[in-house]
Amino acid sequence: xxxxxxxxxxxxxxxxxxxxxxxxxxxxxxxxxxxxxxxxxxxxxxxxxxxxxxxxxxxxxxxxxxxxxxxxxxxxxxxxxxxxxxxxxxxxxxxxxxxxxxxxxxxxxxxxxxxxxxxxxxxxxxxxxxxxxxxxxxxxxxxxxxxxxxxxxxxxxxxxxxxxxxxxxxxxxxxxxxxxxxxxxxxxxxxxxxxxxxxxxxxxxxxxxxxx
Amino acid sequence: xxxxxxxxxxxxxxxxxxxxxxxxxxxxxxxxxxxxxxxxxxxxxxxxxxxxxxxxxxxxxxxxxxxxxxxxxxxxxxxxxxxxxxxxxxxxxxxxxxxxxxxxxxxxxxxxxxxxxxxxxxxxxxxxxxxxxxxxxxxxxxxxxxxxxxxxxxxxxxxxxxxxxxxxxxxxxxxxxxxxxxxxxxxxxxxxxxxxxxxxxxxxxxxxxxxx
DNA sequence: ACTTTTATTATACAAGTGTCCATTAAAAAG
DNA sequence: CTTTTTAATGGACACTTGTATAATAAAAGT
Numbered sequence: 001x002x003x004x005x006x007x008x009x010x011x012x013x014x015x016x017x018x019x020x021x022x023x024x025x026x027x028x029x030x031x032x033x034x035x036x037x038x039x040x041x042x043x044x045x046x047x048x049x050x051x052x053x054x055x056x057x058x059x060x061x062x063x064x065x066x067x068x069x070x071x072x073x074x075x076x077x078x079x080x081x082x083x084x085x086x087x088x089x090x091x092x093x094x095x096x097x098x099x100x101x102x103x104x105x106x107x108x109x110x111x112x113x114x115x116x117x118x119x120x121x122x123x124x125x126x127x128x129x130x131x132x133x134x135x136x137x138x139x140x141x142x143x144x145x146x147x148x149x150x151x152x153x154x155x156x157x158x159x160x161x162x163x164x165x166x167x168x169x170x171x172x173x174x175x176x177x178x179x180x181x182x183x184x185x186x187x188x189x190x191x192x193x194x195x196x197x198x199x200x201x202x203x204x205x206x207x208x209x210x211x212x
Numbered sequence: 213x214x215x216x217x218x219x220x221x222x223x224x225x226x227x228x229x230x231x232x233x234x235x236x237x238x239x240x241x242x243x244x245x246x247x248x249x250x251x252x253x254x255x256x257x258x259x260x261x262x263x264x265x266x267x268x269x270x271x272x273x274x275x276x277x278x279x280x281x282x283x284x285x286x287x288x289x290x291x292x293x294x295x296x297x298x299x300x301x302x303x304x305x306x307x308x309x310x311x312x313x314x315x316x317x318x319x320x321x322x323x324x325x326x327x328x329x330x331x332x333x334x335x336x337x338x339x340x341x342x343x344x345x346x347x348x349x350x351x352x353x354x355x356x357x358x359x360x361x362x363x364x365x366x367x368x369x370x371x372x373x374x375x376x377x378x379x380x381x382x383x384x385x386x387x388x389x390x391x392x393x394x395x396x397x398x399x400x401x402x403x404x405x406x407x408x409x410x411x412x413x414x415x416x417x418x419x420x421x422x423x424x
Numbered sequence: 425a426c427t428t429t430t431a432t433t434a435t436a437c438a439a440g441t442g443t444c445c446a447t448t449a450a451a452a453a454g
Numbered sequence: 455c456t457t458t459t460t461a462a463t464g465g466a467c468a469c470t471t472g473t474a475t476a477a478t479a480a481a482a483g484t
Contacts, residue, residue, distance in 0.1 A: 115327055153368055162358075
């Protein structure tokens with residue numbers, strides 16, 4: 001069962017193409033294996049020799065996106081030194097751009113009757129990105145799994161709300177909103193004369209600022 | 213179709229009882245309508261006259277829990293005046309106790325192949341609780357929907373991680389972990405002599421402290 | 425080009441799904 | 455207690471699901 005067998009490649013891409021087309025017209029959870037195979041001209045038994053269910057086929061799209069997300073995430077931290085909560089460059093939060101770019105896809109991931117497993121894929125991916133980032137900045141004294149879970153899901157909360165509002169804001173606007181949220185959380189410490197010490201960078205995002 | 217018709221009450225409770233028993237032995241997504249009806253001695257057509265799918269029956273359990281969650285949530289804010297990020301009474305965060313008490317149920321809600329809609333029910337409920345709480349404390353200058361989404365999902369991120377670790381910590385321990393996370397986020401502003409001003413209460417939770 | 429390997433097909437099966445309708449029986453209304 | 459209302463039943467329908475197996479055909483290996 002070499003993965004390079006031409007027959008396998010042909011079958012799989014036919015199935016993916018069929019699913020892509022069906023997703024333009026109906027919800028993921030209402031698409032049947034039979035339907036995909038009919039459209040792809042592939043025997044139903046062949047489908048089951050490659051995938052267990054419709055979702056497994058959909059998941060293959062997901063893997064590619066997660067790679068792109070990694071790239072989107074790492075970018076802003078190249079400029080982490082110049083970040084100030086007050087003047088965060090809206091373009092910095094690339095994660096919103098990544099989602100905006102693929103909003104067609106994320107619309108499905110966040111839709112009601114889809115299994116939560118896709119959300120978990122996204123969540124765990126962001127969590128890992130944050131956790132890796134934390135290690136770069138040394139020990140925090142806080143349970144790393146819990147802290148990263150808190151921070152990752154906080155961002156995704158904003159994204160969920162964004163998708164619930166049909167992605168009507170631009171990614172740049174979303175970044176602005178996030179900045180205001182972070183500022184609000186830290187409102188106790190700013191605007192205090194003679195107290196201009198770097199206020200923990202982007203704690204809402206990775207929690208790993210540039211100080212200490 | 214008065215909701216008080218004895219036949220309806222009898223049928224519905226028989227179906228619920230059957231589902232409850234089945235859930236002790238197998239996953240929600242692997243339980244069929246046929247199976248429930250067989251166990252409940254209810255005609256399959258009768259099931260469909262009340263519910264559209266197995267999930268709709270499960271959702272009825274959920275409604276009750278959300279009421280209990282409201283009670284659990286409101287409790288700690290009766291003591292909000294005495295809250296300090298440094299010495300937050302672990303018992304204060306009742307939401308963890310609520311989940312611990314019903315962990316049997318939440319284990320299902322957070323399990324992989326279940327639809328994300330249940331998570332949304334929980335998320336939106338917590339979001340509303342936080343939003344109401346925000347209004348009590350006046351305008352924030354931040355998009356209320358986005359801020360509450362951020363804060364609600366942050367807490368749920370910790371809960372997801374908790375369930376992923378099979379709820380091995382106690383609710384009290386979880387509260388302690390949350391306190392440490394919040395302290396970490398605010399580490400830039402504490403231990404600064406002569407700067408003992410209430411540090412924004414519980415921003416990670418509701419973001420509405422007691423100052424201003 | 426020929427042989428070997430194996431992915432794909434056609435077909436069949438038992439089981440579940442969602443929907444419909446005529447019949448039955450239990451509850452509500454008088 | 456009798457009548458009226460309507461929930462529940464039993465049976466049937468076309469359809470999807472997941473699995474299995476022998477036959478076919480396309481690719482890989484020599």
